[in-house]
Amino acid sequence: MVTLTDAPALSRDDAWxxxxxxxxxxxxxxxxxxxxxLRDVRVDGDRVQVTxxxxxxxxxxxxxxxxxxxxxxxxxxxxxxxxxxxxxPAWTTDWMSDAGKAKLVEYGIAAPNGHAAARPTGPIRxxxxxxxxxxxxxDTRELARFGSTSCKALYExxxxxxxxxxxxxx
Amino acid sequence: MSAPDDGQLTGLDTxxxxxxxxxxxxxxxxxxxxxxxxxVDELTLSDxxxxxxxxxxxxxxxxxxxxxxxxxxxxxxxxxxISRAPELEEDxxxxxxxxxxxxxxxxxxxxxxxxxxxxxxxxAYWRTEPEFRSAWLFEQPNGDFxxxxxxxxxxxxxxxxxxxxxxxxSDATLAAIAEKSLKEVDYHRDHAVQWILRLAGGTDExxxxxxxxxxxxxxxVDELFRDEPLIDRLEGVAVRPSTLRPAFDDVxxxxxxxxxxxxxxxxIASGGxxxxxxxxxxxxxxxxxxxxxxxxxxxSW
Numbered sequence: 406m407v408t409l410t411d412a413p414a415l416s417r418d419d420a421w422x423x424x425x426x427x428x429x430x431x432x433x434x435x436x437x438x439x440x441x442x443l444r445d446v447r448v449d450g451d452r453v454q455v456t457x458x459x460x461x462x463x464x465x466x467x468x469x470x471x472x473x474x475x476x477x478x479x480x481x482x483x484x485x486x487x488x489x490x491x492x493x494p495a496w497t498t499d500w501m502s503d504a505g506k507a508k509l510v511e512y513g514i515a516a517p518n519g520h521a522a523a524r525p526t527g528p529i530r531x532x533x534x535x536x537x538x539x540x541x542x543x544d545t546r547e548l549a550r551f552g553s554t555s556c557k558a559l560y561e562x563x564x565x566x567x568x569x570x571x572x573x574x575x
Numbered sequence: 576m577s578a579p580d581d582g583q584l585t586g587l588d589t590x591x592x593x594x595x596x597x598x599x600x601x602x603x604x605x606x607x608x609x610x611x612x613x614x615v616d617e618l619t620l621s622d623x624x625x626x627x628x629x630x631x632x633x634x635x636x637x638x639x640x641x642x643x644x645x646x647x648x649x650x651x652x653x654x655x656x657i658s659r660a661p662e663l664e665e666d667x668x669x670x671x672x673x674x675x676x677x678x679x680x681x682x683x684x685x686x687x688x689x690x691x692x693x694x695x696x697x698x699a700y701w702r703t704e705p706e707f708r709s710a711w712l713f714e715q716p717n718g719d720f721x722x723x724x725x726x727x728x729x730x731x732x733x734x735x736x737x738x739x740x741x742x743x744x745s746d747a748t749l750a751a752i753a754e755k756s757l758k759e760v761d762y763h764r765d766h767a768v769q770w771i772l773r774l775a776g777g778t779d780e781x782x783x784x785x786x787x788x789x790x791x792x793x794x795x796v797d798e799l800f801r802d803e804p805l806i807d808r809l810e811g812v813a814v815r816p817s818t819l820r821p822a823f824d825d826v827x828x829x830x831x832x833x834x835x836x837x838x839x840x841x842x843i844a845s846g847g848x849x850x851x852x853x854x855x856x857x858x859x860x861x862x863x864x865x866x867x868x869x870x871x872x873x874x875s876w
Contacts, residue, residue: 463676555675
């Protein structure tokens with residue numbers, strides 16, 4: 406009879422690959438690896454510890470992500486799965502992978518333009534032009550700085566007249 | 576608000592402070608390299624993970640309650656606007672700001688609770704009014720939209736300056752929460768500033784209302800910058816409130832002069848929130864905040 410203890414031990418890379426398949430429940434085209442939410446995976450025998458970081462402090466997707474990671478690693482044979490949330494270093498859109506940005510645009514969400522400021526500056530923000538994910542026009546305007554989730558703002562394109570979400574630089 | 580037991584929010588613990596500069600450098604590197612290696616190496620991350628289970632002292636917990644209660648009460652107030660704001664986009668904006676604030680409150684109350692073996696839910700739902708530590712500004716009624724924006728301006732400019740400086744706290748957990756919260760409060764401040772300019776430069780009625788609203792919230796500004804005895808015991812850990820006032824005034828004066836509005840003056844409210852003495856709205860606010868948890872203890876979904 407084959408039991409779990411007879412199975413070959415799973416490596417850290419195996420565990421990372423499994424955790425990296427978990428999608429963000431609010432933007433399902435992106436995995437937590439694409440987002441830079443998946444920070445670390447440690448394996449010790451059949452125990453695994455996964456470290457994730459929230460995009461925004463109140464992000465309601467974190468509980469779902471934690472449950473999904475736990476279930477996925479249990480399914481591949483880990484007996485003891487711990488998922489820890491850390492706040493520091495604070496998440497930034499700069500950690501989003503290029504592949505992730507490309508997937509976002511294909512999905513119809515404009516990717517963050519530019520890098521997060523080294524540290525926040527004056528009370529009046531400078532906003533760079535945001536490219537329409539449908540027609541690539543730069544003739545767009547902000548409708549609302551807060552959008553359907555914490556991480557997005559609502560824009561409209563004046564060229565193709567379509568509204569779209571923009572993933573804000575953080 | 577309940578978090579699974581193995582999913583606790585943790586910050587950095589003390590040993591990681593020395594590695595902080597290195598961490599920042601690595602974070603920047605992480606932005607350039609397409610990730611996959613996620614950029615924080617094992618060695619440094621083990622320092623970061625040392626924050627797991629960080630326990631606050633009684634004084635640090637009290638300070639975390641000040642900050643956590645401010646965020647919790649303001650979040651609860653802003654939630655009222657959902658479905659009531661002047662336009663749909665504003666419903667969404669105030670809802671998002673409230674969500675960020677509830678995140679800050681969770682982190683801070685979780686940390687405060689480590690000193691007494693309580694969870695953030697215990698602290699939010701099972702304390703009585705005199706056990707709360709929020710300042711009166713956050714307890715001011717939502718009023719009309721102008722009042723909410725005036726309160727948002729004061730709150731977010733204050734919180735921005737506070738978290739900017741708290742990032743340098745010798746308490747690694749508070750520093751980590753501040754670093755995270757600051758980026759979000761930056762957006763809240765931007766939101767409030769844009770609305771101040773828009774209301775002041777809009778119609779005669781919108782200008783009249785924002786002028787009244789600023790005058791109405793102004794008595795509660797002073798309390799935010801008072802140094803209570805607790806602060807003397809937390810040198811290097813807490814930010815001394817009085818030191819934030821000049822930077823706060825600079826921003827406010829800049830914004831209000833841009834809007835062509837006078838900086839309000841007038842009487843100063845007694846305050847007393849840090850000692851558990853609250854504005855008259857607080858009992859009603861807490862009743863609404865706590866009723867579900869008290870009616871159905873331990874309920875979850």
